[in-house]
Amino acid sequence: MxxxxxxxxxxxxxxxxxxxxxxxxxxxxxxxxxxxxxxxxxxxxxxxxxxxxxxxxAKLDSAADMTLAATALYTLYPFLGLTLALGLWVLVIALLRIASMVTALCKFRTYGSIHTYGNKLAGLLLFLTPLLLPYVDLKVWTIVVCTLATLSAMEELILLLISKELQLDRKGLYIRQRRSS
The missing domain is CATH 1.10.287 (Helix Hairpins)
Structure with missing residues (x-):
């Protein structure tokens, strides 16, 4: 089990x-x-x-999430109608995520992606994107998803920079962690 x-x-x-x-x-x-x-x-x-x-x-889960996001972006890119500006925005989000990975590796000597509520919500919106393509205004949807993805990526990077230990299940920057007894 x-x-x-x-x-x-x-x-x-x-x-x-x-x-x-x-x-x-x-x-x-x-x-x-x-x-x-x-x-x-x-x-x-x-x-x-x-x-x-x-x-x-937790690390496998993060790797699986990144694998799904990368393959979905690669296969669906032609259908997303990304302008140059939106494409650059996606690149900035990817660079923030890479900066978080490098920070975790340098600071904690391990790979780790924090499972914040922001990251979970951004992941959900990314997951829903291909399923909603026929039903949404793609430009508006992309802006909403990219805004949330940017904020969650920045939150994760800040958490990694200010934390003394790696807490993969930290829920957010301003959300108190429950202490385990």
Whole structure:
């Protein structure tokens, strides 16, 4: 039972890579994409419920999230209609995320992505993007998603810079952590 949450997380990495072979926004792509979302919703709660949550699991989850985001962006880029300015904005967000990874590596000697509420919300909006493409004003949606992604990336970088220890489950900059007894 200990390995089940990590296996679910690892399956998301495999499923995300599988997206590269399917027609973007086609039925198979959409099904696999939704399966990626389901695995993301299951692994963390299952690990906490079974008492098997671990630093490794949190790191695998972050790696799986990045793999899904990268493959989705790569396959869906032609459908997103990004202007040069929006494309540069996405690049700035990516650079903020890379700066956070480098900061965690240099400061804490490990990879880590903090699971803040902002990061979770930005991830949810990113996940919903391909599913909502036919129904939203793409320019407005992209601005909303990029704004939230920028704020959450900046929050994570600030948290990493000011923290004395790496807390992967920190909920936010101004949200107090509950002390475990």
């Amino acid at each position: 200990k390995l089940v949450p990590n296996c679910i997380t690892l399956s998301r990495i495999g499923l995300a890579l599988l997206l590269l072979i399917f027609e973007p926004l086609g039925p198979a792509f959409t099904l696999v994409y939704i399966l990626c979302g389901i695995t993301d919703m299951l692994d963390g709660p299952l690990a906490r419920r079974t008492g098997t949550a671990s630093s490794l699991g």
